Amino acid sequence: MTPSGISRIPVVRSVLLVVVIWCAASFIYAPIFSVLRFAFAPEGDIGLGAIGELAGSRRVRTAIVNTLVVTGLSVITVNVIGIFQVAVLEYLRVGGRGFLRFAYSTPLIFVSVAAATGYGFVYGQTGALTRLLQSVWPALPNDWFTGTLAVVFAHTFLLTSFHFLFLRAAIRRVDYSTVEAARGLGASNMEAFVRVVLPVLLPTIFATTLLVTYKSLGSFAIPSVLGGRRFDMVTELILTLNSLRRPDMAAMLSIGLGLAVILCIAAMQYVERRGSYVGGSKTPVPIERISIASPVVNLAVHAAAYAIAVIQLVPIALVVLFSFAPARSIATEVLPTSFTLQNYVTVFSQSTAFVPLKNSLLMGASATMAGIMISLFVVNLAHRHANIGTTSLDLSFMAPWILPAPFIAIGLILTYDEPNLLVANRVLLGGFWILPIGYAVVSIPIMMRFLRAAFFSLDPALNEAAQSLGAPASYRFLRVTIPLVLPVMILIAAMTLNGILSEYSMSAFLFNVNNKPLSIALFEGARSANPEQAAINLVYISLIMAFSLGIVTLADRYGLGGGK
Amino acid sequence: MIELDEVSVRYGSHEAVRPTSLRIETGEFFTLLGPSGCGKTTILRAIAGFVPVASGTIAIDGRDVTGIPAERRGVGMVFQNYALFPHMTVAENVAFGLKVARKSGKDISRAVDAVLEATGIERHGRKKPAELSGGQQQRVAVARSLVMGTRVLLFDEPLSNLDAKVREDMRHEIKRLQRDVGFTAVFVTHDQEEALSMSDRLLVINAGRAEQSGTARELYHSPATPFVCQFVGAANEIGRNVARALGLDTERRHFVRPEHVTLAQAGDPDGVDATVADVDYLGSMTRVFLEALGEPLQCQVLSDPSVDRLAAGMSVKVNLSRERILSFGGPS
Ligand SMILES: Nc1ncnc2c1ncn2[C@@H]1O[C@H](COP(=O)(O)OP(=O)(O)O)[C@@H](O)[C@H]1O
Ligand SMILES: [Mg+2]
Numbered sequence: 001m002t003p004s005g006i007s008r009i010p011v012v013r014s015v016l017l018v019v020v021i022w023c024a025a026s027f028i029y030a031p032i033f034s035v036l037r038f039a040f041a042p043e044g045d046i047g048l049g050a051i052g053e054l055a056g057s058r059r060v061r062t063a064i065v066n067t068l069v070v071t072g073l074s075v076i077t078v079n080v081i082g083i084f085q086v087a088v089l090e091y092l093r094v095g096g097r098g099f100l101r102f103a104y105s106t107p108l109i110f111v112s113v114a115a116a117t118g119y120g121f122v123y124g125q126t127g128a129l130t131r132l133l134q135s136v137w138p139a140l141p142n143d144w145f146t147g148t149l150a151v152v153f154a155h156t157f158l159l160t161s162f163h164f165l166f167l168r169a170a171i172r173r174v175d176y177s178t179v180e181a182a183r184g185l186g187a188s189n190m191e192a193f194v195r196v197v198l199p200v201l202l203p204t205i206f207a208t209t210l211l212v213t214y215k216s217l218g219s220f221a222i223p224s225v226l227g228g229r230r231f232d233m234v235t236e237l238i239l240t241l242n243s244l245r246r247p248d249m250a251a252m253l254s255i256g257l258g259l260a261v262i263l264c265i266a267a268m269q270y271v272e273r274r275g276s277y278v279g280g281s282k283t284p285v286p287i288e289r290i291s292i293a294s295p296v297v298n299l300a301v302h303a304a305a306y307a308i309a310v311i312q313l314v315p316i317a318l319v320v321l322f323s324f325a326p327a328r329s330i331a332t333e334v335l336p337t338s339f340t341l342q343n344y345v346t347v348f349s350q351s352t353a354f355v356p357l358k359n360s361l362l363m364g365a366s367a368t369m370a371g372i373m374i375s376l377f378v379v380n381l382a383h384r385h386a387n388i389g390t391t392s393l394d395l396s397f398m399a400p401w402i403l404p405a406p407f408i409a410i411g412l413i414l415t416y417d418e419p420n421l422l423v424a425n426r427v428l429l430g431g432f433w434i435l436p437i438g439y440a441v442v443s444i445p446i447m448m449r450f451l452r453a454a455f456f457s458l459d460p461a462l463n464e465a466a467q468s469l470g471a472p473a474s475y476r477f478l479r480v481t482i483p484l485v486l487p488v489m490i491l492i493a494a495m496t497l498n499g500i501l502s503e504y505s506m507s508a509f510l511f512n513v514n515n516k517p518l519s520i521a522l523f524e525g526a527r528s529a530n531p532e533q534a535a536i537n538l539v540y541i542s543l544i545m546a547f548s549l550g551i552v553t554l555a556d557r558y559g560l561g562g563g564k
Numbered sequence: 565m566i567e568l569d570e571v572s573v574r575y576g577s578h579e580a581v582r583p584t585s586l587r588i589e590t591g592e593f594f595t596l597l598g599p600s601g602c603g604k605t606t607i608l609r610a611i612a613g614f615v616p617v618a619s620g621t622i623a624i625d626g627r628d629v630t631g632i633p634a635e636r637r638g639v640g641m642v643f644q645n646y647a648l649f650p651h652m653t654v655a656e657n658v659a660f661g662l663k664v665a666r667k668s669g670k671d672i673s674r675a676v677d678a679v680l681e682a683t684g685i686e687r688h689g690r691k692k693p694a695e696l697s698g699g700q701q702q703r704v705a706v707a708r709s710l711v712m713g714t715r716v717l718l719f720d721e722p723l724s725n726l727d728a729k730v731r732e733d734m735r736h737e738i739k740r741l742q743r744d745v746g747f748t749a750v751f752v753t754h755d756q757e758e759a760l761s762m763s764d765r766l767l768v769i770n771a772g773r774a775e776q777s778g779t780a781r782e783l784y785h786s787p788a789t790p791f792v793c794q795f796v797g798a799a800n801e802i803g804r805n806v807a808r809a810l811g812l813d814t815e816r817r818h819f820v821r822p823e824h825v826t827l828a829q830a831g832d833p834d835g836v837d838a839t840v841a842d843v844d845y846l847g848s849m850t851r852v853f854l855e856a857l858g859e860p861l862q863c864q865v866l867s868d869p870s871v872d873r874l875a876a877g878m879s880v881k882v883n884l885s886r887e888r889i890l891s892f893g894g895p896s
Contacts, residue, residue: 459645459647461643461644461645461647462647462649464612464614464634464641464643464647465641465643465647465648465649465705465708466649466660466664467614467633467634467635468612468613468614468634468635468637468639468640468641468709469635469640469660469661469664469708469709469712470635470636470661470664470665470712471635471660471661471664472635472664475664479660480649483651484650484651
């Protein structure tokens with residue numbers, strides 16, 4: 001670096017600081033303020049009229065009941081399946097563990113609108129599995145897979161990723177010598193599990209339960225695609241109210257959702273802070289899987305383990321297989337009989353099919369770049385100069401973590417549907433940039449969490465060593481800090497881009513003809529009766545999964561289990 | 565030469581180092597010895613410039629460096645885990661400071677080659693730190709500072725997370741490097757054996773306070789305080805009954821080292837009556853735990869057949885050589 005480069009650093013830093021503060025003011029504080037203003041004072045006078053109107057609407061009450069019922073049921077079913085899966089993978093001796101682990105890991109790559117569309121494709125009116133089930137049970141109606149049943153079923157098999165990541169990690173930390181000690185004191189395997197292993201896992205189970213609650217309360221893509229036209233959850237209703245030009249009710253309902261979510265997160269933090277039991281043992285013995293003595297139980301466990309694997313794998317397998325099948329075979333065959341690359345060629349050559357992919361990549365890449373730069377700047381600043389100013393900046397960008405996407409989306413809409421001074425008196429709504437801005441806002445908290453962890457795990461002695469060798473601060477940042485956090489940064493960027501490719505909540509609120517993203521194209525494709533459209537959808541889903549698979553594999557190799 | 569004049573360091577309201585003066589000669593191997601948490605690292609970091617002093621001045625080779633930032637002190641630091649840059653090769657690590665100083669490429673590679681050779685790691689220049697053994701990593705850490713022309717190296721417990729055998733080898737390694745290159749070493753450890761075996765001179769610190777400085781022999785044979793007496797080598801504090809029996813002033817505290825307690829003949833009139841409580845066989849030496857006039861007393865003697873016969877419960881007589889007793893406090 002040249003001497004003039006060094007002297008310019010403070011100037012560059014001040015300019016960046018101003019830009020970052022402007023971002024926080026425009027895209028976090030202003031939207032939050034708009035939501036509060038529209039919810040409590042739509043006409044200028046403060047009042048709670050919106051609450052009364054919401055309570056008076058039967059559709060709203062039904063949506064709230066639906067959301068609560070779905071969440072209550074999902075928490076139970078996801079825990080049953082998730083805990084069983086972890087027991088099968090880590091505690092019991094079950095054959096074909098590698099295969100099961102692969103099957104159980106698929107919720108990591110089969111997410112959001114892509115998964116919902118995939119389930120719709122196989123269980124829907126003309127879906128291959130619906131036809132298969134009808135051949136066994138002819139009385140089954142074509143549209144059996146809708147409403148609460150469909151949504152809870154999809155949640156059950158798609159939200160087990162938290163168990164796969166966190167509960168498995170927790171059971172691996174259990175010191176097996178404590179199990180052996182319990183056995184030595186006369187406990188059976190089952191008693192040892194219940195009395196020694198389970199209590200250690202309880203805080204983690206509680207935390208994953210809260211994560212499932214949080215995900216289910218804010219579930220959007222799954223009920224939109226699978227719920228059917230007469231079934232609404234709260235998120236969908238916020239969107240509907242917004243399009244019915246009732247911003248006050250939409251804002252108030254999103255506040256309600258936000259409060260429920262914040263409650264979940266607060267409880268989760270409390271559990272995290274209370275801490276998990278870290279064994280006092282200096283040399284923990286890795287847990288050993290135990291054989292099931294009773295042949296009947298053993299058979300039942302194997303049957304259940306493989307049934308779950310099949311339920312999780314079959315939709316994915318069918319989506320991928322049919323993506324290579326001629327469009328006409330969709331809805332007519334249970335398994336494709338001939339294969340072609342035509343659908344892939346269509347997606348990459350026909351502009352209407354390619355545009356959503358291009359839009360999502362472009363918006364995702366811009367949001368990711370902006371997000372990484374802001375996160376890097378804020379985290380580094382707060383790491384090096386911890387004071388009230390930097391901490392509040394840090395917390396400002398973390399705020400969207402506790403706010404559901406519909407809340408932020410409504411806020412952005414209400415702030416930028418008319419000329420706003422913050423953005424030089426322009427109207428952002430209806431333009432290209434509002435959606436990538438929304439993507440960046442919701443992605444930054446996760447990026448910051450990982451980046452902060454990377455910064456804190458850096459050995460401070462490295463920085464001091466560089467300092468005592470004569471390196472000034474800017475040189476240390478560029479030559480020591482950045483190279484060391486670079487792998488994490490690249491991985492975080494890829495994970496963010498991956499998330500944005502199938503992001504549905506922000507997209508549903510903020511998209512328009514100029515920037516229709518992949519997730520909306522998927523949603524629309526799922527509703528179309530045209531097999532060509534369905535085929536294109538399958539290609540989209542397969543591409544998203546392939547990308548996710550790559551990222552998850554890399555993340556796993558570098559020891560970054562998905563974020564919370 | 566490093567001079568600390570009444571230097572104190574505070575963390576908030578906690579005075580981690582009380583006003584301390586200290587003089588370290590050029591080319592000397594100087595050790596800061598004390599129990600964990602006594603302020604050794606803090607003194608080292610004050611010399612390096614990583615923590616500001618609350619009062620006093622620090623001078624290096626006559627230059628007052630008290631207000632000078634770490635990057636311009638010209639003092640090298642060898643961290644506990646060596647702090648090698650993991651993303652750079654050994655040669656790049658060593659070249660780091662020269663690059664910061666914007667030396668020409670040719671000068672850099674010449675200087676790096678020379679110092680790699682001087683420290684005996686010329687064959688590892690292209691490796692990453694993770695591929696080296698602990699000893700080699702330590703040499704890189706030293707080389708990285710030496711290449712800058714640094715002649716003062718600070719070591720913060722560089723041996724503390726190594727196992728016993730490697731640790732001993734590394735002691736010799738550091739001493740050899742220091743002798744060959746001739747730099748001034750300021751070494752921090754809480755291990756008295758390590759300190760005694762390596763240092764030209766040392767400073768014993770207790771709870772942020774400098775207790776005594778001197779050569780290993782001075783500290784061992786003429787400790788200035790009860791703390792130094794007990795921390796440097798082992799020492800028995802003589803109980804009241806034994807002190808009275810020996811005619812010592814009971815207003816003062818008296819210590820005796822275990823090797824200066826000898827087992828006497830049964831009829832020795834100067835001997836003190838004692839009972840054997842336990843015997844630790846250490847090979848060439850045997851440590852005998854005694855109870856003399858109801859007070860614990862340790863003695864360490866060469867193993868021989870007469871000592872081998874000792875067993876718990878036996879009555880013996882012990883002799884404490886008068887001129888070896890170390891007395892502190894009160895009127896003398
Ligand atoms: N950064 C710090 N902030 C506050 N107190 C500290 C800090 N570093 C050390 N201390 C305190 O100062 C005292 C001396 O610490 P240190 O110099 O690290 O001791 P040593 O190296 O001898 O083990 C200890 O009581 C320690 O708790
Ligand atoms: Mg220390």
